Amino acid sequence: MLLDDASAEFHDFFERHHAELARLAHMLTGEADAADDLAADALVALWHRWDRVREAAHPVAYARGVVANMARARIRALTRERRRVTLFWARVPERVEDTDVAAVMDVRRALDRLPFRKRACVVLRHALDLSEKDTALALGVSVGTVKSQTSKGTAELQRLLGARATEELTGRRI
Structure with a gap:
């Protein structure tokens, strides 16, 4: 070529x-x-x-x-x-901002609290809407790792943000 x-x-x-x-x-x-x-x-x-x-x-x-x-x-x-x-x-x-901060800032802080691999899995799966396979390819990990890290990351976001906010973020009922 x-x-x-x-x-x-x-x-x-x-x-x-x-x-x-x-x-x-x-x-x-x-x-x-x-x-x-x-x-x-x-x-x-x-x-x-x-x-x-x-x-x-x-x-x-x-x-x-x-x-x-x-x-x-x-x-x-x-x-x-x-x-x-x-x-x-x-x-x-x-000092942590007051609770009346915009939802975007809340999500940003919650994502920042996730370890990198969990954050990457959640972002690639839910923000970029990649499949588990594409996420695994991008991160160089197995599909099983993507599944577990996404699940654990979503659970941690739920704990940090609450179930309703996490549902809105991921588009899935938790």
């Missing part, structure tokens, strides 16, 4: 999936500003390996996995930095 054909193929892939990858990054990190950067960084990484990516059975799942891994690395780095700053300044944790 000529370089021009590969470029056109990648450009088409970029146009079709950039918004979804940015949305995934935003849901995983909670940072709107960083979401586009993470999606762009993931697409640059995909471009460097495009000859292998386009031959993959599921290039979109591969791209989602790259975004998830980059989001996890960002979250870990930010967590380490926050711990260092907290230790340095010995500040007390910030």
Whole structure:
């Protein structure tokens, strides 16, 4: 395949999936500003390996996995930095917002409290409406892991948000 054909193929892939990858990054990190950067960084990484990516059975799942891994690395780095700053300044944790905060902020905080894999499973399954198989492909785990982590994540969200809010979030009666 000529370089021009590969470029056109990648450009088409970029146009079709950039918004979804940015949305995934935003849901995983909670940072709107960083979401586009993470999606762009993931697409640059995909471009460097495009000859292998386009031959993959599921290039979109591969791209989602790259975004998830980059989001996890960002979250870990930010967590380490926050711990260092907290230790340095010995500040007390910030006060939790009042209960009259918008529902979106409540969901964001509840998602932030989930461990990464549970959060990723819940976001991919319910926010992006991916199948269990596609979620497993994106995260590089088994379908059984997706099922259990989604179930446990949803249960934890139910505990944090209440049953009614969780039903509205996931679209399923709990």
